[in-house]
Amino acid sequence: MQLRRGDVLDGAMAILDEYGLGDLTMRKLATSLGVQPGALYWHFPNKQTLLGAMADRILDGVAAPPTAPTWDGALSELAHRFRAALLAHRDGAELVAATYASRLTTARVREAFVAAGLRARLSRAHAELAGYALLHYVLGHTVDEQSRLQLAELGALTRRPVSPDVSTETAAGSDDDLLDGDPAVRFDFGLTLFVDGIRTRLHTGGATSPGPNVTPVQSN
Amino acid sequence: MQLRRGDVLDGAMAILDEYGLGDLTMRKLATSLGVQPGALYWHFPNKQTLLGAMADRILDGVAAPPTAPTWDGALSELAHRFRAALLAHRDGAELVAATYASRLTTARVREAFVAAGLRARLSRAHAELAGYALLHYVLGHTVDEQSRLQLAELGALTRRPVSPDVSTETAAGSDDDLLDGDPAVRFDFGLTLFVDGIRTRLHTGGATSPGPNVTPVQSN
């Protein structure tokens, strides 16, 4: 039974889900597949490429056409789908963020955002920029959400070993409870700011910096 | 002449600026300081802590009170200061993002955002969430901006070895020119979406989530 490229990918995803990105090494992956480390390099030229393929798999389907009838609904649907895909695998957000520079992966997701922006009758240029901004927001939020989640799980097991590498505690302490609140609420709030910002852009006709392409239209 | 904690930090920043985060190893740092690798562990318990200290240094001063007279001016000033600080060092954004989970670093910056939100007369809860969202946006944007910049520099030297780890080219290709446009413009656009979103929030009085909060209002 020969090793196929897909088997390597499956094995890598399994290690990711069970042990996390930090424990995903080529050597451990090889061992789990019952093969020598060098064998992997016949299927993938290097680790970075393998990680890219994993990111692609994680984001598979995220960019499918949204079903929501309104542009803002579509935008929200895509953003939620994106976040859910990242959260569906251990360190999923971190992996996608790390592999993001060599995208192709995220390009399709951004294009889906752009399409929704065009539906709102944003100019192509503005839709591009909005998609870009939205992508960054969702990714940034979710990386943070997931890392807090995993810190919390770790803390729940070992009783307050929080921030083991920091001597002085965060000076804040007062309002942390809010950040410990439902991450979905935090996510939605930021999303709403974006959507409302886009709506404003439509009504004012783009009064601000990025050029004078106007055409005001209501949001339908 | 004994090694001080500050000397280690200085040496680390020097390596970062000259060779990048990937080449910043404890062993190289030790060599550059004329010392054995083990010596570093008297000053810093581990590499992660050292990276955290570097992030703190990079962000030093970013959270200082903004001088702008209006809340939106203050928000914009802080965001620009944040971005500038990240761009001031090679891989600065990546470092801060990587070290972000064990923050304290970014906590102060977020608090500055929150203060500006309060000046806008957002509720404390909303100001917190807005600060949080803004932080993620700026960080996400700047990590991307900086990584593209460095890819471009690399490409300029070696004639089109772009995306060396990817076989099929990105399907897009059509509108890439926009993303190659002035990053400052892209940054400002996303920022404007946020600020306009906050303004909307003020005028509607906080009817949350993507509900039916329409009330078209012109922007100040």
Place this chain on the structure above:
DNA sequence: ACCTGAACACCGTTCAAGT
């Protein structure tokens, strides 16, 4: 075509022992 064996050139971290 696909994999093994074995090496190369590294890592971060620890810790007895020195001064």
Place this chain on the structure above:
DNA sequence: ACCTGAACACCGTTCAAGT
């Protein structure tokens, strides 16, 4: 108090040679 010497337990990647 601060550092050396030397090791431990790893990495990703390469490549002749096997089948």
